Amino acid sequence: MCLAIPARVLRIEPDDMAVVAVENVKKRISTALLDQVAVGDYVLVHVGYALHLLSEEEAAHTLALMAEAGVLQEELADIRGDA
Amino acid sequence: MMTGTVDMTHGGGGRAMADLIRDVFQRHLTNPILDRGDDAGLVSVPGQRLVMSTDGHVISPLFFPGGDIGALSVHGTINDLAMMGARPLYLTAGFILEEGFPLDDLDRIVGSMAGAANAAGVQVISGDTKVVERGKGDGVFITTTGLGVVPDGLDLSARHVRAGQAVLVSGTMGDHGVAVLSKRENLEFETEILSDSVALHGLVADMVAAVPRIVMLRDPTRGGLAATLNEIATTAAVGMMLDEAQIPVAPDVAAACELLGLDPLNTANEGKLIAICPRSDAQALLAVMHKHPLGQRAAIIGETIKDPAHLVQMKTTFGGTRIVDWLAGEQLPRIC
Amino acid sequence: MRYISEFRDRALAEKLAKGIAQEADAARDYHFMEFCGGHTHAIFRYGVQDLMPENVHFVHGPGCPVCVLPVRRLDDAVELAEKHGVILCTYGDMMRVPGTGRRSLIRAKADGADIRMVYSTLDALKIARDKPDRQVVFFAIGFETTTPPTAVAIKMAKAEGLTNFTVFCNHVLTPAAIGHILDSSDFAPGGPARIDGFLGPSHVSAVIGSRPYEAAAQKYRKPVVIAGFEPLDVMQSVLMLIRQVNEGRAEVENEYTRVVTRDGNEKAQGLVAEVLELRDSFEWRGLGAVPDSALRIREAYAEFDAEKRFAVSDKQSREVKSCECPAVLRGVKKPTDCKLFGTVCTPDNPMGACMVSSEGACAAYWSYGRQRQSETAA
Numbered sequence: 001m002c003l004a005i006p007a008r009v010l011r012i013e014p015d016d017m018a019v020v021a022v023e024n025v026k027k028r029i030s031t032a033l034l035d036q037v038a039v040g041d042y043v044l045v046h047v048g049y050a051l052h053l054l055s056e057e058e059a060a061h062t063l064a065l066m067a068e069a070g071v072l073q074e075e076l077a078d079i080r081g082d083a
Numbered sequence: 084m085m086t087g088t089v090d091m092t093h094g095g096g097g098r099a100m101a102d103l104i105r106d107v108f109q110r111h112l113t114n115p116i117l118d119r120g121d122d123a124g125l126v127s128v129p130g131q132r133l134v135m136s137t138d139g140h141v142i143s144p145l146f147f148p149g150g151d152i153g154a155l156s157v158h159g160t161i162n163d164l165a166m167m168g169a170r171p172l173y174l175t176a177g178f179i180l181e182e183g184f185p186l187d188d189l190d191r192i193v194g195s196m197a198g199a200a201n202a203a204g205v206q207v208i209s210g211d212t213k214v215v216e217r218g219k220g221d222g223v224f225i226t227t228t229g230l231g232v233v234p235d236g237l238d239l240s241a242r243h244v245r246a247g248q249a250v251l252v253s254g255t256m257g258d259h260g261v262a263v264l265s266k267r268e269n270l271e272f273e274t275e276i277l278s279d280s281v282a283l284h285g286l287v288a289d290m291v292a293a294v295p296r297i298v299m300l301r302d303p304t305r306g307g308l309a310a311t312l313n314e315i316a317t318t319a320a321v322g323m324m325l326d327e328a329q330i331p332v333a334p335d336v337a338a339a340c341e342l343l344g345l346d347p348l349n350t351a352n353e354g355k356l357i358a359i360c361p362r363s364d365a366q367a368l369l370a371v372m373h374k375h376p377l378g379q380r381a382a383i384i385g386e387t388i389k390d391p392a393h394l395v396q397m398k399t400t401f402g403g404t405r406i407v408d409w410l411a412g413e414q415l416p417r418i419c
Numbered sequence: 420m421r422y423i424s425e426f427r428d429r430a431l432a433e434k435l436a437k438g439i440a441q442e443a444d445a446a447r448d449y450h451f452m453e454f455c456g457g458h459t460h461a462i463f464r465y466g467v468q469d470l471m472p473e474n475v476h477f478v479h480g481p482g483c484p485v486c487v488l489p490v491r492r493l494d495d496a497v498e499l500a501e502k503h504g505v506i507l508c509t510y511g512d513m514m515r516v517p518g519t520g521r522r523s524l525i526r527a528k529a530d531g532a533d534i535r536m537v538y539s540t541l542d543a544l545k546i547a548r549d550k551p552d553r554q555v556v557f558f559a560i561g562f563e564t565t566t567p568p569t570a571v572a573i574k575m576a577k578a579e580g581l582t583n584f585t586v587f588c589n590h591v592l593t594p595a596a597i598g599h600i601l602d603s604s605d606f607a608p609g610g611p612a613r614i615d616g617f618l619g620p621s622h623v624s625a626v627i628g629s630r631p632y633e634a635a636a637q638k639y640r641k642p643v644v645i646a647g648f649e650p651l652d653v654m655q656s657v658l659m660l661i662r663q664v665n666e667g668r669a670e671v672e673n674e675y676t677r678v679v680t681r682d683g684n685e686k687a688q689g690l691v692a693e694v695l696e697l698r699d700s701f702e703w704r705g706l707g708a709v710p711d712s713a714l715r716i717r718e719a720y721a722e723f724d725a726e727k728r729f730a731v732s733d734k735q736s737r738e739v740k741s742c743e744c745p746a747v748l749r750g751v752k753k754p755t756d757c758k759l760f761g762t763v764c765t766p767d768n769p770m771g772a773c774m775v776s777s778e779g780a781c782a783a784y785w786s787y788g789r790q791r792q793s794e795t796a797a
Contacts, residue, residue: 002419002457002564002622003344006422022420023338026273030541032571033687042422044625044678045342047418047510048539049568051687052625052678054422059677062647066431066655069438269535269542338420343538344511344777394789401650402429402436403466408786411767412525415511416538418565419456419484419778 004046006054009039020045089184094214107190108178108210111197116173116208124208126173128232136163137228145192145222148262149277150353153195156225158282158353159304161203165284166300166356168239168291169231174200175209176227181220192223203282205229231284237291239299244319246389248298249365251358253286253372254279254380255331256308260350260414261339270416272342276335279354286377290358293371298359302352309348310409311357312395322390325397325407331380344417349410362386422677426649427465435654436470443661448474451660452750453618454597456483456778457648463787465650475657478614479780481596481705481748482623484561484589485512486772486779489702491736492589493518496558499587500524500532503729506550507534508543509558516772519736540572547576547584556725557586564622566590566714567687570694573716573723585725588716591701593623594631595712599703601639605751612751616642616660618653621675628683632671640669647675694720704738704772705748739764744771747780754781761785 007020007027016032020043030049031037043050085106092099109117116124140156157174164171176196180189200207207227262278264270283302291297303311308330316323332347340347354377360368365383372378385397395407443449453459459479462468468477481487497518500507507524514525514536528534533553537543540557547555559569569586576584597617605612619632624645632643642663646656656674663670673679694717701713716724738744742764743757754760754773764770766782773779777786 002455002562003417004564004622004625005341006420007342008421022342023334024275025335025338025342027342030539030568030571033567033684033690035686044622046564046622047568048541049571051564051567051622052684055677059422059425062652062655062674062677063425063431066435066651069655069658070434070436070441071438269537269546334420341420341423392789399464399466400429401427401465401467401470402432403469403650405464405466405787406789408766411515411765411769415514415536417512417777418510418538419512419561419776 002046004044004051006042007045009037009041009043012037012039018050085186085190087186089180089186089189089214090182091214091216093180094212100212103212107186107193111193112200112207114206114208116206124173124175126208126230128172131232132235134164134167134169134231134233135228136160137226138163139224139226141221141224142263143221144266145188147266147278150280151192151195152223152225153192154199155280155353156227157196157199157203158280160227160229161205161282161284162302164229164231165282165287166239166302167233168237168287168300169233169284170288171203171205171229171231171284173230174205174207174227176207176225177211178213179220179224180212180214181222182214182217184222189223199282203284234291236295239297241299241301241315241318243298244315244321244359244387246321246387247362248359248387249362249383250323250325250385250387251360251365251369251372251381251383252308252331253356253378255333255336256303256352256355257332257336257340257347257350259353260307261336264343265339270343272339274335274339276333276339279352281354281377283354283356283377286372286375287356289371289375290368294360294364294368296361296364297368298361300356300358302356304353305351306409307347307349307351308357309346309395309407312407313409315359316393316395319387320393321387322393323385323395324388325385325395327397327400329382329384331382345414348407349414359387423649426647426651428651431651432470432654435651435658439475439654439658439661440472442658442665443472443475444665445474448476449661449664450476450478450613450615451618451657452478452480452614454480454482454593455620456486456776457621458618458646458653459780459783460778461648461650461653463783467650467653470654471657478612478750479747480750481600481703482562482593482620483776483778484565484591485516485776486744486748487591487703487705488560488589488772489704489736490518490738491702491734494734494736495731496587497522497524497527498731499556499725499729500527500534503554505533505554505556506546507532507556507558508537508546509534510560511536512776513558513560515769515775517769517775540568544572544575544581544584547581551583553583555584557584559586560589562591562593562620562623563626566691566695567626570690573694573720574690576723577720585723585728586716587725588695588714590695590714591703592712592714593620594635595709596703596706597632598635599706599709599712600749601635601641603749605749614641614750615664616644618656618660619643619645619671621646621648621679624675624679624683626684626687628681629671629673629679630681636669636671642669643671645671645673645675645679647678705745739770742771744773744781747773754784
C-alpha cells in the first residue's frame with residue numbers, strides 16, 4: 001500500500017519544505033510534489049513528502065454518506081415494530 | 084571532574100583506572116559499602132527471601148527525552164526485582180566503555196545512575212570497568228545486577244495464571260519506545276513525549292499490600308505489551324481477550340506510531356507494569372494503582388481465557404476482533 | 420487525529436454493517452479483490468471481516484510492493500551492498516525479506532554490509548552529502564505513490580551535482596497489474612478464481628487519479644471503487660461495490676474523494692515523467708513478466724541509475740520451492756492453502772515475502788486472522 005497519513009501544515013520553509021504535525025508530533029517534510037500549500041492545510045504525508053491536499057468538504061460528505069447507510073434498515077425495523 | 088575521553092589506560096588496571104573509579108564512579112555512587120573499595124560488596128540480609136536479577140543495557144541514543152542509559156540501567160534491574168514483589172536493596176554495575184568516549188558524558192551518565200539509585204533508595208555496592216578499542220563498542224554498555232527481599236508468602240509467577248483472571252496495566256503504552264525513536268538518525272521527529280523510565284517498586288509495594296492475592300506482575304519492556312502478554316499466555320497456557328478501548332495510549336504516541344507505521348502495543352516501556360489478579364480483586368487493585376503517582380492511568384484491559392492455541396486476542400475499538408501478535412524481531416518503521 | 424479517528428468510528432461501522440447486510444443479495448456470493456496490501460492490513464487489523472455478511476469475500480491482491488519484488492532484484496541489492504561496497508539505503512519494509520538462500524538485507528548487514536534504513540529519499544540524499552567519499556545507492560521500491568519522491572531525489576541530486584548518489588529503481592505500476600490479473604486464465608469465466616469487483620488503491624490513486632482504471636472497468640466489465648485505507652472507507656466501498664454488482668454496473672467510482680480526484684496529482688505525474696520512463700516488461704513475483712508495468716530512469720538521468728553505474732552479476736535466483744506466495748499474490752490461493760503456512764513458514768522464519776511485509780496476505784493471516792481458522796476447524 002503506501003502508508004500515508006493526514007497532517008496539518010504548521011510552517012512553510014524555504015526549498016519546498018514544511019513542518020507538519022499529527023497531534024503534537026512534528027516532522028519536516030518536502031512539499032515539492034504540491035503546486036501550493038498554506039499553513040493550516042491538511043496534507044497526506046508519505047515517505048516524508050506531501051502527496052496531496054485533503055478536502056474538508058469531501059471528508060464531511062463521505063462521513064454523511066456512511067451515516068445514511070444503515071438508516072433504511074432502521075426505518076423498516078421501526079415500521080415493523082409499529083405494526 | 085575528569086575531562087577528555089576514555090582511552091585504553093582507563094581499563095588497564097593502573098593509576099588512570101583508579102582515578103576514573105574515584106573521580107567518576109565513587110564520587111557519584113558513594114556509600115559505605117562501595118567506599119570500602121573491596122573486591123565485592125559485603126551485605127547482611129539475615130533470614131529473608133532474596134531475589135537476584137541481572138540486566139544488560141545497550142541503547143542508542145545514550146541520552147533520550149526523559150532519560151539516559153544511566154538511569155535506565157538502574158530502573159531496569161530494580162523493576163525486574165519489583166516484578167517479583169521485592170523491595171530492592173543493592174545493585175552492582177559493570178561498565179564496558181569504548182575508547183574515545185567523552186568523559187563528561189560518562190560523568191553525566193554515572194550522575195544520573197546515582198540520582199536514580201538514591202531516589203529508589205538502593206545502593207550501588209560494587210562495580211567493574213572495562214575499556215574496549217574504538218569501533219568495538221557503542222559508547223557505553225552497562226550491566227546491573229540487583230538484590231532484593233520478597234515479603235513472606237508472596238509468590239508472583241506466570242505459572243500461577245489461570246483462565247478467568249483480570250489483566251491490568253499501570254499506564255500508557257509505548258512512551259519509551261517513541262521517545263527513543265524520535266532521536267534516531269534518519270527518523271527524527273519532534274515530540275514532547277518523554278521516556279517513562281522509572282522505578283516501580285513503590286507502586287508494587289502498595290499493590291501487593293492491598294491485594295496479596297495478586298497472581299503475577301511483569302514489566303512490558305522490549306517488544307511492548309504484545310510481546311509480554313504473549314510470553315505470559317505461553318507460559319501459563321491460557322489465552323487472553325483484551326479490550327482495545329481500555330488500553331491507555333498517549334495521543335502523541337498514537338500519532339507517532341501512525342506516522343512510522345508502528346503499533347504502540349509492540350513499542351517498549353520502561354516504567355509500566357502488567358498485573359494479573361483474580362477478577363474479584365480487580366477493582367480493588369485498580370483503586371490502589373490509581374492512588375499512586377505512577378498508576379494514575381492504570382486500567383483493566385482484559386482477561387485471561389481458555390484457549391488451546393494460547394492466543395492473545397483483542398476486541399478492536401472498531402467492533403471486530405484481532406490477534407495481538409508478538410513480533411519476530413525489533414519493530415521497524417515501514418512505508419507500506 | 421483529524422481525518423483518521425472519524426474513519427474508525429464504531430457507531431458508523433455498525434450502521435454500515437447493517438446497510439451492507441441489507442443490500443447484499445443473500446442468494447449470491449460477492450468476491451471483491453482488494454488490490455492493495457493496505458486494505459488487507461486494515462481488514463485484518465480492525466476485524467472488518469467480522470462486520471461483513473458471510474457471502475461477502477475478500478480476495479487479497481498483489482498490491483504489496485515488497486511482496487511482488489522478484490527475488491532476483493533483492494539479490495542484486497544485496498550484491499550492491501556486499502560486493503560493490505556501497506551504502507545501500509532502504510525503506511525498513513525490505514530489511515527482513517528473504518532472498519536466494521533466505522539471505523536478507525538484515526543478514527547482509529549483520530555480515531558487515533553498510534545497509535541503512537531510511538524513512539525518506541531525503542535521508543538518502545543527506546547520507547550522500549555527508550559521505551562524499553562513499554557511493555550511496557537508494558533501493559527504490561513501491562507503486563505510483565512512492566515513485567514521485569524518488570523522482571524528486573534524482574532531480575535534486577542532479578541540481579546539486581552529487582556524483583556519489585544513484586537509485587536502484589524497482590518502481591511498478593498498478594493499472595498494468597490489474598489488467599494482467601484479469602487477463603489471466605485464473606479469472607476467466609469457468610476459471611478457478613472469481614472477482615466481482617475491485618477495491619481500488621487509495622494512495623496510488625492520490626497520485627495517478629481515478630481515470631487510469633476506467634479502461635479496465637469497461638473492458639473487463641468489473642466495477643472498481645477507489646477506497647481509502649481506513650476501515651470505514653473499506654466498508655463504504657464494499658457497499659458501493661455491492662450496489663454496482665446488484666445493478667449490473669461496472670464503473671469506476673470514488674469513495675476516497677477527500678484525497679483522490681479524477682486527474683490525480685499532475686505535478687507529481689509530471690516530475691515522474693521527466694525522470695522515469697516505461698520499461699517494456701518487468702518481472703513481478705507471482706504475476707511473471709508484465710508488459711509496460713514498471714519504470715526505469717531516463718537516459719538524461721543515466722548517471723543516477725545504479726543499474727548503469729554498477730554491473731551486477733548474472734545469478735541464479737531461487738525462491739523456496741513449495742512457497743505458494745505467487746498463487747497467493749494472484750488471489751488464486753489463500754495463505755492457509757499453502758503447505759508451509761504456519762508450519763515451517765512463520766514471521767519468525769519467513770520463506771516468502773508475503774509472510775514478512777505487514778501487508779502481505781500471509782503475515783496478515785498469521786498476525787491477525789489465525790483465530791478464524793481455529794474457529795472454522797472447531
